[in-house]
Amino acid sequence: MAADGEGTTDSSSICRHAHHAGWEDAVSVDASDIEEHSFSEWSTSNSDTRPVAVVRPQSTDDVSIIARICTKYKVPMTPYGAGSSVEGNFSSPFSGVCLDFSEMNKIIAFHPKDMDVVVQPGVNWVTLNNDIKSSGLFLPLDPSPTAFIGGMVSTNCSGTNATRYGAMKDYVMSLTVVLADGSVIKTRHRPRKTSAGYNLNGLFTGSEGTLGIITEVTLKLVTVPASYGVALATFDNLRNAASAASDMIRSGTPVAALELMDETQMQIVNKNGGAGGRMWSELPTLFIKFSGTEATVKDNTKAIQTIAKSFACKAFESASNEEQMDALWSARRQAYWASLAVRDEGTQVWSTDVAVPLSRLADLIEICQTRASKLGLFNSIIGHVGDGNFHQIMMYNPDIPEQKHAVTSCVNRMVEDAIAMGGTVSVRTATQIHRMRFHTLMQFQGEHGIGLGKKVS
């Protein structure tokens, strides 16, 4: 490429370097292809700029070649996985090329006896778990069913299972990473235990593509539990529910998931015709999952019931056969969809994401609910309370300045309160809220990453 190309983005530089067999097929400059790879309806943040090309590498070597060329000509690179980011992670605000990993979707090696698997970043986690099902092993995280392993590593994904199983960083044993200049590093060998050398797995996991491009991942797997259980506890008020949740965690009783829905969320489920073939008490409700041997599940359910009772729990139901468990969990599963279904035309959803130390969880939830209720707008609370993390969902019309201002002020105060309580927040500014219509395509989970959407500028 001529010197005048330096610092600019020109798809021809990529195409002209396409000496590799098949490179022509791997580089696309098709307008709709480019559009799909840099804009999405379900992202909270989109850039007006587009990449000049979409490249589909098939191997670590391909990615290394692309990075070498891009660095030489100062062309920005944006990795793209499932495209399910809700925070603009695959926006290309400085143009450049988009690296689409959909063709790097192979399971490279599965070692059931070592309880690990080596995969390319374009592998979908649901597909992976189905493929290895007969081994009795699985990757225990549960982000959006659309998610690819590469994105799950990049965002350090979690989900409702995080209470028991932790986050993606706890399952990454080794990474192959292509650095910006095209050099390839491998973070570790495969054994489950090592404390030698810097913990590069932990550094690259969650770094959202800012440190390098992940091209191969060795994942630790765990054994599918022998049995499961689900329980549900309703409370007179939100404070009791949140306090009970904190106490359940502090008791050390192993729960697989611990989720909270406030009375508004439960009402909405009923408004949508119920869930699991029934209507629900419109009270603050805790949803709890258990896993382990049959006796362990029974034991833990009993321990959790005792705690619920000590917080004046109104009703406690539990189930351990699959059908009943599904029914009990259905209200939790449908919560977010149900919220969107009751949304008025023109309304947008502002969903917050804060976490505080356990002892302040009930305080903050109560403050936020009281404050938001005064606005006269829809608001509800739903949370992965096992981690001290919850979301307050507020709906407002962005074309009505008073509503926009009220919600903004409410969120700002929530953020201030959370930080004052020693908490952590993912901040999203009002101007970044748009096109939330398909947020619901994503499973609503603990931390959605930062991306452009929650980057503090």
Add this chain to the structure above:
Amino acid sequence: MAADGEGTTDSSSICRHAHHAGWEDAVSVDASDIEEHSFSEWSTSNSDTRPVAVVRPQSTDDVSIIARICTKYKVPMTPYGAGSSVEGNFSSPFSGVCLDFSEMNKIIAFHPKDMDVVVQPGVNWVTLNNDIKSSGLFLPLDPSPTAFIGGMVSTNCSGTNATRYGAMKDYVMSLTVVLADGSVIKTRHRPRKTSAGYNLNGLFTGSEGTLGIITEVTLKLVTVPASYGVALATFDNLRNAASAASDMIRSGTPVAALELMDETQMQIVNKNGGAGGRMWSELPTLFIKFSGTEATVKDNTKAIQTIAKSFACKAFESASNEEQMDALWSARRQAYWASLAVRDEGTQVWSTDVAVPLSRLADLIEICQTRASKLGLFNSIIGHVGDGNFHQIMMYNPDIPEQKHAVTSCVNRMVEDAIAMGGTVSVRTATQIHRMRFHTLMQFQGEHGIGLGKKVS
């Protein structure tokens, strides 16, 4: 300090900058103080060089001032905690000043309801657990009882509890770190869940002081289990014992610890008069710990027994009252002491530290035992097999070249085999083996860190 001081180490530079109230007391140039802080009988690696001064900071600010001065005058800094390193972590090969953290030994804040505690690096973990005992919480790691939190973070310590509870990196919620130039960073706020920003906790944990000096640590605590159980299973041969251990992990049955001792280790315990008031079968033996509710412990013990039986286990004993548990675990606890007690005059211990993927554990253990047995020297195998990690202990006389050569060659081949199996090793070269006499002061654990002792030069 005069310009001629640049790049040299001169204790007077520290003393002359001692404008801070009480700095004179904080800086020691006493020869025996210096000797104690840079040489130890129990370290595998000692340098001939000594620091010029030992400084005892009392706060993050003190450490920041020290770092600023040292960086200005290019004086090396070596942090010193409990001094219990077996790998030369506190050697000062380039002289400089030693920072002794024994006066930064305060519990700054304990939040039982949040299940966390904020401590200075000079806090001893046993003291910490005793101080917070009444809360029902504890830090579940078990390195040497002498260890300080600062060193535990720096080396990402583990121990026999790692099978259930993981390593130090899983308990570090936030760190205050003084960088080389004296700047102070805090890695995180306190909540248990966050995936925003780089995982600096994971990077500093295990970095052994190479990236910064840790001055404050927020630790996640866990609930003390309601009950415990201990079991012991003996096998006809080592392969069956190791294979059973791998299967126990793969079964997903939650075990708190899973340790292996070979027939030689069991013989040695008996030679020393037994343990726990009895003599033991001189067979390869697995020691297993359980924790949880009473029913969970019972359930898990049964599941483990079934697996042991499928590997032709000769005997299976279990206990759940404290006295009997202590007795059953006593042989494991005394293993290393017993080995040292039978050691001949002039003999040194070479203890290896390798980990391989679970499926190769039995293979490698068998190969190593067979190979070492041909040398006619003492050798035994003991391991945290729950992680695929084991140690082979060999004794030899370093003054007899044939013995030294034989052991070296044996270790080299073990290392090659482990790496060929996709494993990881901590390498220690023969020339670095000396003064192992008090190795036994340390609890013999999974990974002892790298330090100078296992640094590949």
